[in-house]
Amino acid sequence: MEHEAKEAKEPENVETANGTNGVQGVLDRRLTDEEFERYSRQMIVPGMGRHGQLRLINSSVLIIGAGGLGCPAAQYIAGAGIGTIGIVDGDVVEISNLHRQVAHATSRIGTRKVDSLIAHLRAINPLPTYIAHPFHLTPQNGADIIARYDLVLDCTDNPATRYLISDLCVLLRKPLVSAASVQKSGQLIVLNCPPSPQGVVDRPCAPCYRCCFRKPPPPNATVSCGEAGIMGPVVGMMGVAQAGEAIKILASGLHLPRDRTNSGGGSSGDVPPLDEAETNLLQPTLLIYSYDLASAVGPYTFRALKMPGRRRNCFACGEGSTLTLEGIQSGQPDYVQFCGAQFPPQTGALAPEERITAAEYHAARRRGELPPHVLLDIREWEHFSFGSIEGAANVPFGKFLTKAAAIRRDGGEPEEVLPLEAREKGREAPIFVVCRRGIDSQETVAKLKELGLDYGGTRKIVDIAGGMKAWKDEVDPTFPFI
Ligand SMILES: [Zn+2]
Structure with missing residues (x-):
């Protein structure tokens, strides 16, 4: 019943969404027989329906990092039928990856991770368009790549790239599902969703990565030469959760930028009302998963922290921010220095x-x-x-x-x-x-x-x-x- 009601209500929101996205009419088409069969089990979930599925088919996701987070995330993104899936990674498959990077295979050691992952995804679902970006994301190439997609999954493992991705998502107005995992814990958060223009602070807006994490983690947490180590299920759990969040956002159209200049809402036809899901995302929840080898499921296995919304003085998205795409491309800010400034000064300083x-x-x-x-x-x-x-x-x-x-x-x-x-x-x-x-x-x-x-x-x-x-x-x- 709930499902029916939702379906009946959808067209108004949809029209606005499609108008913004330039894909008018896509929700009117029939599903092919194969699509119908392939996606039937998820389409009958309340809230998804045919329209949710068509939104997935017409959306595009960029997965940055084809490793421990990217592999499990990509499997479910592909399985769910997201229409266009881009993968960014400059590495090749190594044997030490395989305990957690479950989409790669022993037979593909030495091949590029993007190719290995896409081969695996095609076997799961041949219908999406897969795009390989076989290099690392940099300040120089980042904007061109991210601009082509509706939503970004940060599946990387270094702080400098995390800040770069978030800054680009702010400027290009893309929602970002960010996850991280080290050793025995993982975290997950949805950022910049729905996306608002940079600098807007006169109404509640969703935060960016910098709003939540003003400074990079202390160097010992990131560059310990123990290189931390990692448990497969921990990073896998976070990757799967990333896919889950992305599917929710895309199926409901939450990723589409809305120009809600009159925050009071009113009755203006092209200003969709804030719904509950959207309101939640304005102050998103940081999910923390802790995995203690010495204990079974315990009281702190999952924790959820409510994060604040957009920070007025955020360097990237706040009032008067001077961050620009041109600046990023020409080296401003310097991400490596920002994240490396706290590296131990002793390095190289011994006599x-x-x-x-x-x-x-x-x-x-x-x-x-x-x-x-x-x-x-x-x-x-x-x-x-x-x-x-x-x-x-x-x-x-x-x-x-x-x-x-x-x-x-x-x-x-x-x-x-x-x-x-x-x-x-x-x-x-x-x-x-x-x-x-x-x-x-x-x-x-x-x-x-x-x-x-x-x-x-x-x-x-x-x-x-x-x-x-x-x-x-x-x-x-x-x-x-x-
Ligand atoms: Zn911010």
């Missing part, structure tokens, strides 16, 4: 005598030139458990930072940041620090000195440059580096 290459360390050890020393391996335990340099003591970087901060804050014995086996070597034993790729180890060397563990320079604290990756490249090619 030459505070660093040793993996090959030099190995050679000195073999020749017996090194005194008894501490070899501190600060990779996550999961990495350490696959293999380490003989005699290494493990303290995961995150735990080390927490402990170091506690000692600085509350006082305490600085030596206690070291594991017991390291302390037993004595305070004069030099410390060599190794991590995965040689980034966290530099910060660790600096922190150990801040704590005074170099005892005024009498004890050497040295970074093994390039980490265990360099160890594998320079010393032991059989080392199981992950």
Whole structure:
């Protein structure tokens, strides 16, 4: 019944929507026999109907990133019959992708991800038009690509690209379904939907990514050389949810920009009223999924945070914003600098005598030139458990930072940041620090000195440059580096 009522009401909204989108009349056509059969199970869901399906068929989605989020998202986007599906990704399929990037296959290792994903999608549904963009999204190419689509899914994994995508979506007035996943948690939010012109603040408008996340995450959260790791179902869940949100928006026409200059609504024929779904999106919900390996479903497995709407002084969408497409294309703002400004200043700042290459360390050890020393391996335990340099003591970087901060804050014995086996070597034993790729180890060397563990320079604290990756490249090619 509800379904019938919704269908009967639709035509008014639809006319406005189609007028805006230039696809008048598309909702009048009949579905082909194949479409009817293929989509019948979703068309009978209340609220979807034939019109919802036709809107999907006439819409286009850009999926940026063909990885852990993009693969599951794309499967459901294609299955649902979105008419045009663009995929952006510059990478090739690697074996380490396959535990989570479920649309790729062992037989396609080494092929471009966009091609691999599209082959998989065509097998699910040959009806949509698939467009491959086999390169990474950049400030130079981004606007041209995004402009061609109705809605964007951000399935990327780096902060600079996230801000770039959001800024372009603001300027091009595209709704953005943004998801992220690291290690054991994921998040999801619908942004810029329905899209409003940049700078409008005299009525409630949906926020952009910058409204919700003014600053990039702290560098340790993004560039830890442990490179975090990731659980397949966590990122998969977020990707599937992204597809779900996109389908909802497109089937109901919420993605279409509306020029609601008289916010009171009134009876103006071409100003559609704010409906409940739209009102919700003006202050969208951030969904957070936490996946604790040590527990079954718990009270904090899913959390939902209500986010504020458009921020008046937002750099991208707020009042008086100077962000432009031309500016972005010519390098303003500088996304890498914006996201990298907080990178550890210690990187590259160590003196030459505070660093040793993996090959030099190995050679000195073999020749017996090194005194008894501490070899501190600060990779996550999961990495350490696959293999380490003989005699290494493990303290995961995150735990080390927490402990170091506690000692600085509350006082305490600085030596206690070291594991017991390291302390037993004595305070004069030099410390060599190794991590995965040689980034966290530099910060660790600096922190150990801040704590005074170099005892005024009498004890050497040295970074093994390039980490265990360099160890594998320079010393032991059989080392199981992950
Ligand atoms: Zn904003």
